[in-house]
Amino acid sequence: MQAMILAAGFGTRLLPYTKIRPKPLFPLLNEPLLLLTIRRLKVSGFDRIIVNCHYLKEQIVEAVSGIPGVTGQEEDTVLGTGGGLRMALSQLHDEPLLVTNGDIYHSIDYAELYREHLANHSTVTMAMHDYPRFNKVCEAGGFVTGFGGMKKSGTLLAFTGLHVLEPWVLESIPPDLEYSIIDRYRDLLEVKGETISAYRVDGCTWTDMGTVEDYLGLHGRLLKKKVPLWPEFSAVLEGPVVMHPSGVRHSVLFEDWCCVGKVKMPEQATLRRCVVWDGAKIEEGAEHSDSLLA
Numbered sequence: 001m002q003a004m005i006l007a008a009g010f011g012t013r014l015l016p017y018t019k020i021r022p023k024p025l026f027p028l029l030n031e032p033l034l035l036l037t038i039r040r041l042k043v044s045g046f047d048r049i050i051v052n053c054h055y056l057k058e059q060i061v062e063a064v065s066g067i068p069g070v071t072g073q074e075e076d077t078v079l080g081t082g083g084g085l086r087m088a089l090s091q092l093h094d095e096p097l098l099v100t101n102g103d104i105y106h107s108i109d110y111a112e113l114y115r116e117h118l119a120n121h122s123t124v125t126m127a128m129h130d131y132p133r134f135n136k137v138c139e140a141g142g143f144v145t146g147f148g149g150m151k152k153s154g155t156l157l158a159f160t161g162l163h164v165l166e167p168w169v170l171e172s173i174p175p176d177l178e179y180s181i182i183d184r185y186r187d188l189l190e191v192k193g194e195t196i197s198a199y200r201v202d203g204c205t206w207t208d209m210g211t212v213e214d215y216l217g218l219h220g221r222l223l224k225k226k227v228p229l230w231p232e233f234s235a236v237l238e239g240p241v242v243m244h245p246s247g248v249r250h251s252v253l254f255e256d257w258c259c260v261g262k263v264k265m266p267e268q269a270t271l272r273r274c275v276v277w278d279g280a281k282i283e284e285g286a287e288h289s290d291s292l293l294a
Contacts, residue, residue, distance in 0.1 A: 001114060002093055003046040005037060006161075007102035008054035008075055008084055013211050017294055020277075022056040024102035025063060026209060027277065029222060029235040029242050030261050033209070034063060034102050038070060039232040044110040046098065050091060052084040082179035085170050092167045099181075101161035105218055107205040107228050108162055117164035122197040123188060124169065127162040129202045134158035137198075144196040147186050157198065160206055212292055219275050223257040244278070 011023035024034040034051070041049055052073040053060035061072040073088055085099065098114050108127055117125035128139055138146040140154025159182075169188065173179050188194040205227045207218045221227045223240045235242050240257035250265055255272035262278040270287040280293040 001044075001046045001098070002048040002050075002095060003041050003098040003100065003110070004050040004052065004085065004088055005034065005041075005100055005102045006052060006081055006084060007034060007060055008052045008057075008079070009103070010055045011103070014209075014215070017212070017292060018055075020294055021059055022053070023209060025059055026103075026215060027261065028105065028218070029233055029259055030244055030278075031234060032063060033105065034060065036230060036232050037100065037102060038064070038067060040230060041098075041100075041110060042069070043232065044114075046110065048093070050088050051102070052079075052088065054078060077176075078178050079176075080178040080180050082170075082173050082181040082184050083175075083177055085181060086173040086175055086179065089167060089170045094167065096164050097167055098164050099162070103209050104161055105205070105207045105209070105227075105230075106160065106162075108160060108201050110162075113162060113199055114164055116199050117197070120197045123166055123194040124185060125164045125197040125199050126185075127160040127201050128157040128198045129160060129200065129204060129206065130155075131158035131206065134208075139198040139200075142198055142200075144185075144189060144198050146189070147182055157200075160201060160204075161208075216273065216275060216290060216292060219259050220257050220273060223259065 007024040011018035014023055025032045038049060047069045049070045050073050051060060051064050052075055054075040057074050064070045064072050075084060079087060096117055098110060113127055126144060135156040135158050136148060137144055137157055137159050138154045139157050145154050173184055185196060189196055207214060209215045222229060241254045243260045244262040246262055251268045252265055253270045258271045258274050260276040263276055263280050266282050266284040268285050269282050272289045274288050274291050274293060276293045
């Protein structure tokens with residue numbers, strides 16, 4: 001089975017931290033989200049995975065280099081979701097392609113979504129749920145009926161960023177140009193009369209790491225075991241604090257939850273609800289709350 005991870009975005013809402021690393025390489029519990037996503041796909045049976053990249057692309061290319069079955073697709077210009085998929089067309093087999101964003105944490109079953117697409121014989125299958133903050137796609141009777149937040153017949157739902165499509169869908173997208181895959185889906189639905197299935201995943205865990213608050217909040221829910229922990233994590237949670245194995249706590253006070261990477265810890269400091277990246281500097285006697293330290 002084949003899959004593609006979209007990892008070419010700028011992550012502007014996460015500045016200045018995205019000046020250091022692209023959003024898909026932001027660590028969760030000290031492991032890059034992109035590599036965790038690749039592991040999950042492989043466990044689900046996807047043996048051919050393409051990862052596209054544009055912003056700070058050299059970091060993503062280095063991160064996936066040497067992983068069996070994984071190919072990095074470097075994009076010199078901004079191509080958007082549709083343009084990036086179109087560029088990958090020559091590398092695809094004649095079988096459905098699962099697509100996922102590289103910056104979301106979720107509990108959706110990749111293999112089950114793929115099987116649903118095989119069974120429903122639709123051109124595209126989109127994983128959808130009721131998430132008011134992002135409800136912009138109209139669904140009725142198990143099918144998508146419209147895009148853009150205009151309620152037609154049915155219910156407005158949110159697109160999770162996970163979808164399965166037949167590769168021929170990409171052929172009519174102009175090559176080497178910025179293009180949205182949703183525009184292509186709108187054309188399939190409204191002009192071509194193709195069917196787009198809506199696979200409901202209501203009640204799933206789903207977090208878009210779009211802001212620092214979202215990123216910190218996800219860590220808090222993981223460390224306090226309020227959302228499922230992917231089996232692919234290396235960390236074993238024995239409490240609400242995770243530290244890199246090389247770390248020495250000294251007299252540092254951890255309050256609530258914290259995730260600390262490979263850093264030199266001061267003799268004394270107070271951290272509460274913080275994520276500390278590898279190489280960050282914590283001043284002696286510092287006190288940080290609700291912060292990302294990079």
